[in-house]
Amino acid sequence: xxxxxxxxxxxxxxxxxxxxxxxxxxxxxxxxxxxxxxxxxxxxxxxxxxxxxxxxxxxxxxxxxxxxxxxxxxxxxxxxxxxxxxxxxxxxxxxxxxxxxxxxxxxxxxxxxxxxxxxxxxxxxxxxxxxxxxxxxxxxxxxxxxxxxxxxxxxxxxxxxxxxxxxxxxxxxxxxxxxxxxxxxxxxxxxxxxxxxxxxxxxxxxxxxxxxxxxxxxxxxxxxxxxxxxxxxxxxxxxxxxxxxxxxxxxxxxxxxxxxxxxxxxxx
Amino acid sequence: xxxxxxxxxxxxxxxxxxxxxxxxxxxxxxxxxxxxxxxxxxxxxxxxxxxxxxxxxxxxxxxxxxxxxxxxxxxxxxxxxxxxxxxxxxxxxxxxxxxxxxxxxxxxxxxxxxxxxxxxxxxxxxxxxxxxxxxxxxxxxxxxxxxxxxxxxxxxxxxxxxxxxxxxxxxxxxxxxxxxxxxxxxxxxxxxxxxxxxxxxxxxxxxxxxxxxxxxxxxxxxxxxxxxxxxxxxxxxxxxxxxxxxxxxxxxxxxxxxxxxxxxxxxxxxxxxxxxxxxxxxxxxxxxxxxxxxxxxxxx
Numbered sequence: 001x002x003x004x005x006x007x008x009x010x011x012x013x014x015x016x017x018x019x020x021x022x023x024x025x026x027x028x029x030x031x032x033x034x035x036x037x038x039x040x041x042x043x044x045x046x047x048x049x050x051x052x053x054x055x056x057x058x059x060x061x062x063x064x065x066x067x068x069x070x071x072x073x074x075x076x077x078x079x080x081x082x083x084x085x086x087x088x089x090x091x092x093x094x095x096x097x098x099x100x101x102x103x104x105x106x107x108x109x110x111x112x113x114x115x116x117x118x119x120x121x122x123x124x125x126x127x128x129x130x131x132x133x134x135x136x137x138x139x140x141x142x143x144x145x146x147x148x149x150x151x152x153x154x155x156x157x158x159x160x161x162x163x164x165x166x167x168x169x170x171x172x173x174x175x176x177x178x179x180x181x182x183x184x185x186x187x188x189x190x191x192x193x194x195x196x197x198x199x200x201x202x203x204x205x206x207x208x209x210x211x212x213x214x215x216x217x218x219x220x221x222x223x224x225x226x227x228x229x230x231x232x233x234x235x236x237x238x239x240x241x242x243x244x245x246x247x248x249x250x251x252x253x254x255x256x257x258x259x260x261x262x263x264x265x266x267x268x
Numbered sequence: 269x270x271x272x273x274x275x276x277x278x279x280x281x282x283x284x285x286x287x288x289x290x291x292x293x294x295x296x297x298x299x300x301x302x303x304x305x306x307x308x309x310x311x312x313x314x315x316x317x318x319x320x321x322x323x324x325x326x327x328x329x330x331x332x333x334x335x336x337x338x339x340x341x342x343x344x345x346x347x348x349x350x351x352x353x354x355x356x357x358x359x360x361x362x363x364x365x366x367x368x369x370x371x372x373x374x375x376x377x378x379x380x381x382x383x384x385x386x387x388x389x390x391x392x393x394x395x396x397x398x399x400x401x402x403x404x405x406x407x408x409x410x411x412x413x414x415x416x417x418x419x420x421x422x423x424x425x426x427x428x429x430x431x432x433x434x435x436x437x438x439x440x441x442x443x444x445x446x447x448x449x450x451x452x453x454x455x456x457x458x459x460x461x462x463x464x465x466x467x468x469x470x471x472x473x474x475x476x477x478x479x480x481x482x483x484x485x486x487x488x489x490x491x492x493x494x495x496x497x498x499x500x501x502x503x504x505x506x507x508x509x510x511x512x513x514x515x516x517x518x519x520x521x522x523x524x525x526x527x528x529x530x531x532x533x534x535x536x537x538x539x540x541x542x543x544x545x546x547x548x549x550x551x552x553x554x555x556x557x558x559x560x561x562x563x564x565x566x567x568x
Contacts, residue, residue: 019380
């Protein structure tokens with residue numbers, strides 16, 4: 001009943017619209033540059049893996065992926081482990097300034113990274129973290145910690161209070177309750193929050209580019225510099241792009257039912 | 269939802285408070301500091317009071333002109349993408365298959381653009397739209413349209429807007445789909461008994477139920493499109509001329525390009541203030557939604 005006439009057609013058109021540009025990128029990544037520039041072909045006539053081999057053998061390319069993964073993983077671990085207790089506190093207790101604090105966290109999730117680019121550059125240069133994965137990981141905490149708190153708060157609120165009370169009556173200490181009972185109960189929530197921290201850190205370019213120069217240069221920066229350096233190696237660029245899509249595409253199946261919830265900060 | 273008062277809960281929140289304060293308050297203080305001072309270099313600063321702010325908000329000055337131009341451009345951009353993405357998202361959500369593996373497949377494909385790094389989204393469209401090597405640009409040019417997003421303002425705008433629609437419509441659709449799924453079947457059965465038309469079902473049952481998710485969707489899309497940076501930067505670099513230079517791009521140009529600290533700081537603060545106001549509306553909506561949810565759970 002909740003469908004509309006012509007829905008098959010509408011949906012098919014929409015899905016084609018979504019997939020076509022991605023297909024084009026994948027298509028180009030398997031072409032040689034000669035084929036890309038000289039002819040317009042809908043699929044690679046001379047398929048080649050050369051673009052991918054270059055990325056996996058050239059250190060300046062594959063180190064970009066490793067650098068990105070480093071700060072993304074550090075950031076995800078920091079965000080989740082800091083956010084978990086806070087999410088529990090916001091969900092269960094009322095305390096001085098709780099609402100203001102919750103709003104303040106949200107306002108940081110919404111703050112434009114462009115505002116922070118310059119002060120972060122100064123701050124992390126001053127404390128000697130510039131051009132390390134730690135600088136980017138800490139900088140991304142700006143929006144990922146609030147995100148994790150908001151998402152996890154939604155999941156913790158879904159756990160009935162009676163469970164806490166029973167556990168405390170049974171003589172569980174708070175840390176033991178937290179690790180043995182609460183964390184397993186909201187395991188899927190932690191998975192979702194971790195996924196979104198990973199994703200938002202992975203897709204961000206501005207701060208990651210500003211806070212690194214040589215040693216910790218992320219893949220997104222490697223890609224943009226190749227474009228501006230007029231190398232115009234389209235096949236290589238396309239292959240690099242395809243490889244950045246893969247982490248998301250791998251886990252998407254497991255979080256498919258939670259995507260709306262994660263983007264809406266656990267409020268849907 | 270009756271929470272107990274417990275001041276010790278602060279200890280649980282403290283780590284988050286510290287890490288966010290370190291990465292948000294400290295830099296923001298630097299910005300405030302820059303915004304009221306001027307410098308001749310060599311780290312020698314002197315007091316400039318509200319000078320930068322006056323210049324920024326004065327449309328006749330060079331800085332003010334750039335700020336307001338990028339602000340209106342950005343607001344126009346946000347308005348256009350909202351006007352396209354919201355109705356399209358609703359239509360797509362209404363077109364979703366009912367159940368089975370097709371739902372899962374649709375969800376996965378729809379979520380795909382949401383998870384692509386923003387600079388790669390830019391790269392995808394940069395390639396896709398090129399008249400020489402991109403499918404879209406090539407096709408349009410062979411259909412007789414003179415499409416070139418590098419030199420033509422209108423084409424640049426169209427490309428950036430279509431890119432954003434491609435990137436984010438799925439978010440609105442997924443939110444609406446979640447909202448639609450929460451409508452009990454009994455509502456539809458009642459409508460059928462009343463002999464309600466398809467349109468009546470939509471306006472009387474579905475739309476009111478979608479109210480809340482739509483509000484969240486609109487606010488999220490507004491916020492994110494208001495601070496868009498990476499995608500247009502990769503595709504058009506803010507050009508041709510300044511035609512796709514949005515507020516964030518302008519700010520980065522002033523701050524990291526020209527290293528004009530005072531101007532950039534004043535712009536940052538005004539920018540942040542606008543975001544903060546919208547964010548407050550967002551917060552009110554979100555927390556009221558939470559209260560609703562609590563009532564519902566309590567009633568069941």
